[in-house]
Amino acid sequence: MFSKNSGLAAALLAAPAVHAHYIFSQLIVNNQTVGSDYSYIRQNTNTYMPSYAADIINSEDLRCNAGAGSAFSETYDVKAGDTIGFKLSFDELIEHPGPGFVYMSKAPGDVGSYVGDGDWFKVWEGGANGAANVDTNWVTWQKDRIEFAIPADIPDGDYLVRPEHIAIHENHVGKAQFYMECAQLRISGGGSGTPSPLVKIPGLYATDDPGFTYSIWTGSDPGYTMPGPAVWGGSANANTTNTGAASGTASTDSSANAPSGFSFGQWNSRVKGRRAA
Secondary structure: OOOOOOHHHHHHHHHHHOOOOOOOEEEEEOOOEEEEEEOOOOOOOOOOOOEEHHOOOOOOOOOOOOOOOOOOOOOOEEOOOOOOEEEEEEEHHOOOOOEEEEEEEEEOOOOOHHOOOOEEEEEEEEEOOOOOOOOOOOOOOOOOOEEEEOOOOOOOEEEEEEEEEOOOOOOHOOOEEEEEEEEEEEEEEEOOOOOOOOOOOOHHHHOOOHHHHHHOOOOOEEEEEOOOOOEEHHHHHHHOOOOOOEEEEEEOOHHHHHHOOOOOOOOOOOOOOOOOO
């Protein structure tokens, strides 16, 4: 029987053998770690291994990763406007080029029994600051987490919150790598905002989307098109963001011009010097 800790322990033993793969296992609220690995994030059976575009894009596993379930996860109470982070296990860093996203889906009731088959909307994205074929231009590069601010006027309720990083270094062979998890949050203090645009997971991506066919190995940069819908940030900046290009435009991201309340994780001072598949 798969327990809360057995899969993580097995992954820990194997982790040094597969460099640059990662998993978002730790919830952070207002820069404070809460609980332990998978206390509030649904544990999956894929551990830190990637899912490839051809296998995952049309699968329900795209929601929260393969085998993810709520049996061992609790729901954490937060407030609209709080900064939420998702930290990698094993003190890892994101060391593949590619965009980061956060999606949310409101549960019709208790999020613990919600499978994510409702509507989803994007609340954060991070692209490249300059040419997308330069690893260090990506705002997620060598970060140990993805962070975003809950929109202030989001409706109260239970939500699945889904961080995602898509590694594009194998796009040239049709192998965009997907890393995603789902946290369970109960939000209060929000408002009457109307999140949009709404998408389904699966259904928001196609294998031939430009963001999954762009090659970093061509020697030129025609501009990277961010996958998925536009970002909803609440009434103050509805469907806009300065943390990466909106859907259908070339990415020109910079952490310097992020909207108030957004952050980009913390640089880890250790440079591991690796770039494995």
